[in-house]
Amino acid sequence: MPATALRRKQRPDQPRTLSAAPDPQTSRASYKVTGIRVLRSEWAKFWTLRSTWITLAVAVVLLVLFGAIASYTYSPDAIASDGPPGPGSGGDSDAVSLALTGVTFASLAIGVLGVLLAAGEYSTGMIRSSLAAVPRRLPVLWSKAAVIGPIALVLTTLGALAAFQLGTPGLDGEKISLALSDDGVLRSLAGAGLYLGLVAIFGVALGILLRSSAGAIAALVGVLLILPGLASLLPDSWYDTLSPYFPSNAGSAIYALHESSDALSPGAGLAVFAGWVALTLIGAAYRLRKTDA
Amino acid sequence: MIEARELTKRYGDKTVVDHLSFTVKPGEVTGFLGPNGAGKSTTMRMIIGLDSPTAGSVTVNGRSYSRHSAPLQEIGTLLEAKSVHPGRSAVNHLMALAHTHGIPRSRVEEVIELAGLTSVATKRVGAFSLGMGQRLGIASALLGDPGIIMLDEPVNGLDPEGVLWVRNLLRRLAEEGRAVMLSSHLMSETALIADHLVIIGRGRLLADTTVEDFTQEAGGGGVKVASTEAVRLRSLLAGPDVTITSSSEEELLVTGRDTRQIGAIAAQHGVALYELTPQSVSLEAAFMDLTRDAVEYQSAPADTERKAA
Numbered sequence: 001m002p003a004t005a006l007r008r009k010q011r012p013d014q015p016r017t018l019s020a021a022p023d024p025q026t027s028r029a030s031y032k033v034t035g036i037r038v039l040r041s042e043w044a045k046f047w048t049l050r051s052t053w054i055t056l057a058v059a060v061v062l063l064v065l066f067g068a069i070a071s072y073t074y075s076p077d078a079i080a081s082d083g084p085p086g087p088g089s090g091g092d093s094d095a096v097s098l099a100l101t102g103v104t105f106a107s108l109a110i111g112v113l114g115v116l117l118a119a120g121e122y123s124t125g126m127i128r129s130s131l132a133a134v135p136r137r138l139p140v141l142w143s144k145a146a147v148i149g150p151i152a153l154v155l156t157t158l159g160a161l162a163a164f165q166l167g168t169p170g171l172d173g174e175k176i177s178l179a180l181s182d183d184g185v186l187r188s189l190a191g192a193g194l195y196l197g198l199v200a201i202f203g204v205a206l207g208i209l210l211r212s213s214a215g216a217i218a219a220l221v222g223v224l225l226i227l228p229g230l231a232s233l234l235p236d237s238w239y240d241t242l243s244p245y246f247p248s249n250a251g252s253a254i255y256a257l258h259e260s261s262d263a264l265s266p267g268a269g270l271a272v273f274a275g276w277v278a279l280t281l282i283g284a285a286y287r288l289r290k291t292d293a
Numbered sequence: 294m295i296e297a298r299e300l301t302k303r304y305g306d307k308t309v310v311d312h313l314s315f316t317v318k319p320g321e322v323t324g325f326l327g328p329n330g331a332g333k334s335t336t337m338r339m340i341i342g343l344d345s346p347t348a349g350s351v352t353v354n355g356r357s358y359s360r361h362s363a364p365l366q367e368i369g370t371l372l373e374a375k376s377v378h379p380g381r382s383a384v385n386h387l388m389a390l391a392h393t394h395g396i397p398r399s400r401v402e403e404v405i406e407l408a409g410l411t412s413v414a415t416k417r418v419g420a421f422s423l424g425m426g427q428r429l430g431i432a433s434a435l436l437g438d439p440g441i442i443m444l445d446e447p448v449n450g451l452d453p454e455g456v457l458w459v460r461n462l463l464r465r466l467a468e469e470g471r472a473v474m475l476s477s478h479l480m481s482e483t484a485l486i487a488d489h490l491v492i493i494g495r496g497r498l499l500a501d502t503t504v505e506d507f508t509q510e511a512g513g514g515g516v517k518v519a520s521t522e523a524v525r526l527r528s529l530l531a532g533p534d535v536t537i538t539s540s541s542e543e544e545l546l547v548t549g550r551d552t553r554q555i556g557a558i559a560a561q562h563g564v565a566l567y568e569l570t571p572q573s574v575s576l577e578a579a580f581m582d583l584t585r586d587a588v589e590y591q592s593a594p595a596d597t598e599r600k601a602a
Contacts, residue, residue, distance in 0.1 A: 031363040031394040031437060041392035048385040049378065120378065128343060128376035129386075129433065133393040135342045135359035292344040 059109035066102030071167025114203020152200035157193025191255035299349035324487030365437030379419030423450030480580035519568035
């Protein structure tokens with residue numbers, strides 16, 4: 001019987017010796033999953049994908065390039081109407097809003113980065129490895145958000161500063177020209193970074209919630225770009241009341257230099273947009289926790 | 294030790310795993326067998342908490358998987374489906390998992406070497422062949438130096454050398470006292486390595502037995518003996534628990550005595566043998582017989598095909 005002849009006898013009473021394993025016993029006691037370690041793991045996962053570097057670079061380049069170009073091509077006669085649509089160019093131009101022309105585009109890139117970080121785990125099957133290592137699951141979501149949010153915030157704040165500084169010579173002598181030290185300029189630029197940091201987390205939440213890169217990217221574009229347009233179909237009175245609370249409108253209030261009458265204050269805008277992100281995160285956490293992976 | 298108790302998983306009105314109870318013990322290799330669609334992968338996913346059972350429970354070393362503080366140290370798993378981001382290198386993939394547990398880089402390097410992946414460790418996993426992917430999966434299963442190793446179809450896509458490597462590796466792990474569970478839909482492959490068999494079909498337990506018992510119950514192979522003095526040999530070999538049948542004038546089929554005994558008896562009495570062949574039971578046939586009614590996707594002329602196999 002060749003089938004069984006090759007087998008060696010089982011020895012069930014043999015003591016369990018793990019020292020025979022490649023790693024000595026010393027390491028056995030020390031392994032433990034902790035929040036910091038999951039964060040460390042997500043940090044490593046984030047930087048070890050080529051797509052991360054590409055998408056981050058695209059986001060920052062879009063931010064800097066569009067801002068600088070908008071500043072250089074500005075002429076007071078053709079008021080902002082030649083600028084690309086989006087939250088950055090809300091009618092009357094100022095040096096900051098020109099410098100932040102690229103925020104809309106950067107928000108898509110950075111949101112997609114968040115989606116890829118999260119939904120990419122589902123499309124590749126990596127999620128099974130991730131959840132096998134961290135079966136409590138939720139630390140994976142928090143850690144992804146905690147990794148990408150600050151990274152996006154720091155890099156895009158620097159990008160916004162660069163866009164402003166690069167654009168300043170282009171506005172030299174114009175009426176709207178501003179210096180970095182002028183009132184509210186730094187706050188606006190940092191606000192753009194804050195907004196984009198939150199958009200990155202929003203992308204992560206959508207990715208975990210929808211578990212599909214395509215679906216989550218569509219939702220991201222829908223919420224940030226299409227929803228405000230669709231909402232203009234609402235009756236005027238409704239629209240005026242509701243529109244400041246839409247995610248993208250609340251978000252653009254965070255980095256607007258001048259508070260416009262039909263928008264929220266920066267603080268309120270931040271609170272509302274962060275609220276949207278938090279709601280999505282809660283939905284993502286619920287689905288991650290409750291449904292089979 | 295893995296203990297499943299009345300484990301049940303339903304998707305809608307389809308029951309994939311049906312009141313399944315079994316135990317995977319340390320120090321032995323447990324083969325988890327069943328035809329495609331029998332519920333093997335779903336069961337394994339429930340063991341490590343990827344799917345939650347509809348009813349019943351399964352514990353790993355006495356607790357549900359998610360309650361362990363270092364789950365990768367309790368049980369290492371290779372799932373059938375790919376569970377790796379193709380854009381990451383093997384070493385980065387393993388490091389990402391290692392970070393969650395505080396497993397040092399030296400251990401990552403060890404398992405890479407153990408799996409024979411040293412030369413491709415920094416390559417993107419997307420470029421890996423099926424066999425290399427399996428080796429990476431086994432490397433990640435061993436990462437936490439776990440007491441239990443659970444592998445879903447581990448030899449899929451491996452070349453013969455790789456199959457032998459897996460076989461020896463699993464045997465060694467069991468000899469170190471670890472519990473090894475491997476799933477397969479191939480009886481012959483599993484019988485080479487397993488001590489214990491858990492056979493399921495349509496999510497139900499069909500047999501929980503040892504390979505030896507299964508082989509014996511399958512009908513015992515017997516030994517085919519050919520000699521010109523078949524009649525005389527027949528009386529020489531006779532004894533309690535020995536049955537001898539004969540299909541032709543010079544051939545005997547003996548059960549109850551092994552080749553060594555028969556050869557010795559024949560030599561003692563000067564009977565010349567010109568054939569002495571142990572008849573291997575077709576374990577595969579016995580397995581198919583057992584699972585026949587539980588095959589999920591039955592091909593139309595299944596019976597004739599099976600007998601041919």
